[in-house]
Amino acid sequence: xxxxxxxxxxxxxxxxxxxxxxxxxxxxxxxxxxxxxxxxxxxxxxxxxxxxxxxxxxxxxxxxxxxxxxxxxxxxxxxxxxxxxxxxxxxxxxxxxxxxxxxxxxxxxxxxxxxxxxxxxxxxxxxxxxxxxxxxxxxxxxxxxxxxxxxxxxxxxxxxxxxxxxxxxxx
Numbered sequence: 399x400x401x402x403x404x405x406x407x408x409x410x411x412x413x414x415x416x417x418x419x420x421x422x423x424x425x426x427x428x429x430x431x432x433x434x435x436x437x438x439x440x441x442x443x444x445x446x447x448x449x450x451x452x453x454x455x456x457x458x459x460x461x462x463x464x465x466x467x468x469x470x471x472x473x474x475x476x477x478x479x480x481x482x483x484x485x486x487x488x489x490x491x492x493x494x495x496x497x498x499x500x501x502x503x504x505x506x507x508x509x510x511x512x513x514x515x516x517x518x519x520x521x522x523x524x525x526x527x528x529x530x531x532x533x534x535x536x537x538x539x540x541x542x543x544x545x546x547x548x549x550x551x552x553x554x555x556x557x558x559x560x561x562x563x564x565x566x567x568x569x
Contacts, residue, residue, distance in 0.1 A: 411562040422538035429549040433542045474546045476504040498523040498532040511541035511548035
């Protein structure tokens with residue numbers, strides 16, 4: 399294995415991860431824009447705050463991207479407001495939940511949302527739809543401060559990791 403092959407594989411992996419991160423930021427920015435639209439409807443007197451939140455959560459929950467992507471809405475207190483693919487956790491305090499690697503995932507979400515810019519990336523493990531074994535994911539979190547909500551979207555990265563190791567093995 400040559401040093402050039404290792405560097406090339408790392409550059410490809412980093413490029414693919416950067417692309418996924420950018421895509422996630424766009425998805426979450428769309429969710430935040432939806433929330434802002436409905437918050438503005440409250441400000442203009444067209445909706446009550448309860449109506450606006452309900453409509454925003456419904457609209458954001460209906461968003462899909464890629465083959466398995468969705469946006470989860472979590473309160474800044476780590477209570478899941480809406481996870482469209484795991485509705486059994488909606489309304490639950492997930493602050494004590496640890497992923498397969500022992501990371502407090504929802505605490506990480508809250509910490510990313512609490513960053514000075516109100517956004518950040520996280521890494522965690524979560525089962526793919528229909529699977530029981532967790533896979534590695536990256537996520538992007540953005541806080542919507544007026545409603546004390548964090549929006550998070552994630553992408554699995556096991557395919558990028560597999561390609562990276564395959565490239566190293568070929569070297």
